[in-house]
Amino acid sequence: MPAQPTLSEVIAALDTLWPRDRAEQWDAVGTVCGDPADPEARVSRVLFAVDPVQQVADEAVSKGAELLVTHHPLYLRGTTTVAADTFKGRVVHTLIRNGIALHVAHTNADTADPGVSDALASALGLRVLRPLVPDATDPSGRRGLGRICELERPLPLGDFVEQAAASLPVTAQGVRAAGDPAMTVRTVAVCGGSGDSLFDAVRDAGVDAYLTADLRHHPASEAREHSPLALLDAAHFATEWPWCEQAAAQLDAVAEREGWDLRTEVSRTVTDPWTAHAPSLPQSSPLAPPSAQNTAEQTALTDNDLTPGAPN
Numbered sequence: 001m002p003a004q005p006t007l008s009e010v011i012a013a014l015d016t017l018w019p020r021d022r023a024e025q026w027d028a029v030g031t032v033c034g035d036p037a038d039p040e041a042r043v044s045r046v047l048f049a050v051d052p053v054q055q056v057a058d059e060a061v062s063k064g065a066e067l068l069v070t071h072h073p074l075y076l077r078g079t080t081t082v083a084a085d086t087f088k089g090r091v092v093h094t095l096i097r098n099g100i101a102l103h104v105a106h107t108n109a110d111t112a113d114p115g116v117s118d119a120l121a122s123a124l125g126l127r128v129l130r131p132l133v134p135d136a137t138d139p140s141g142r143r144g145l146g147r148i149c150e151l152e153r154p155l156p157l158g159d160f161v162e163q164a165a166a167s168l169p170v171t172a173q174g175v176r177a178a179g180d181p182a183m184t185v186r187t188v189a190v191c192g193g194s195g196d197s198l199f200d201a202v203r204d205a206g207v208d209a210y211l212t213a214d215l216r217h218h219p220a221s222e223a224r225e226h227s228p229l230a231l232l233d234a235a236h237f238a239t240e241w242p243w244c245e246q247a248a249a250q251l252d253a254v255a256e257r258e259g260w261d262l263r264t265e266v267s268r269t270v271t272d273p274w275t276a277h278a279p280s281l282p283q284s285s286p287l288a289p290p291s292a293q294n295t296a297e298q299t300a301l302t303d304n305d306l307t308p309g310a311p312n
């Protein structure tokens, strides 16, 4: 008969999937709260999420989870307090008061096989060829940062951008792109999370497009000046959320193998901090020709927001 594993057994399984010593030096991974030494601490339900924010901690409570696994660390730079009147301390108190442990797999999950970018590629319907920046310590050549992928069939950039936006979790940002919408995309580099430090590797890979998150003006502008590489910028949360499903499935497989009575669940709470997006209106832009601006003003006087067909 399946038995509930101890917290220590589940954490050992997580550490096997995403060994802590494979995290970057600056990172803070592993168990944040919970008592793995307590033999009475059993786990029947595990919630996976991107961000250890209050809403997710509350969700873990309401779902009866004894373990919350997040991709992002709660404390990355250290702290001097976990007082409940700080927002992070409140998360810690909520979790401990309800007997919930928190475990983080961050850069050690990014570079894993499968890793965060494998999950992203899979969500986008891409075939993974190899890591973008291979982990030199991995003889199989499968671990590393980012992934170089190919499309099932080549698509114009405009279509690929729409396909990406339709495949990823809904966020206010959606997916923005740089490049000729008619150019053909056959190969794509992807990196879940902030990937603008990898432009050299992307250029060396010779791919048609690069999809990541948090692309800033200067690295993006310089990348576009360097080469015709197309850029796709998605919400950070949206590029990493697919990992939660992949990670939950990996723990499910361990539970099956070990005969554990353990249920995993993936949080569907959107924790992307951005909540609204308004597209620019070309006719009201200060860069529009004066004649177009006049037309826009006239439109504004005669139309209102509720008019069907008004720009939105």
Ligand SMILES: [Zn+2]
Binding pocket: 072, 192, 193, 194, 236, 240
């Ligand atoms: Zn991230």
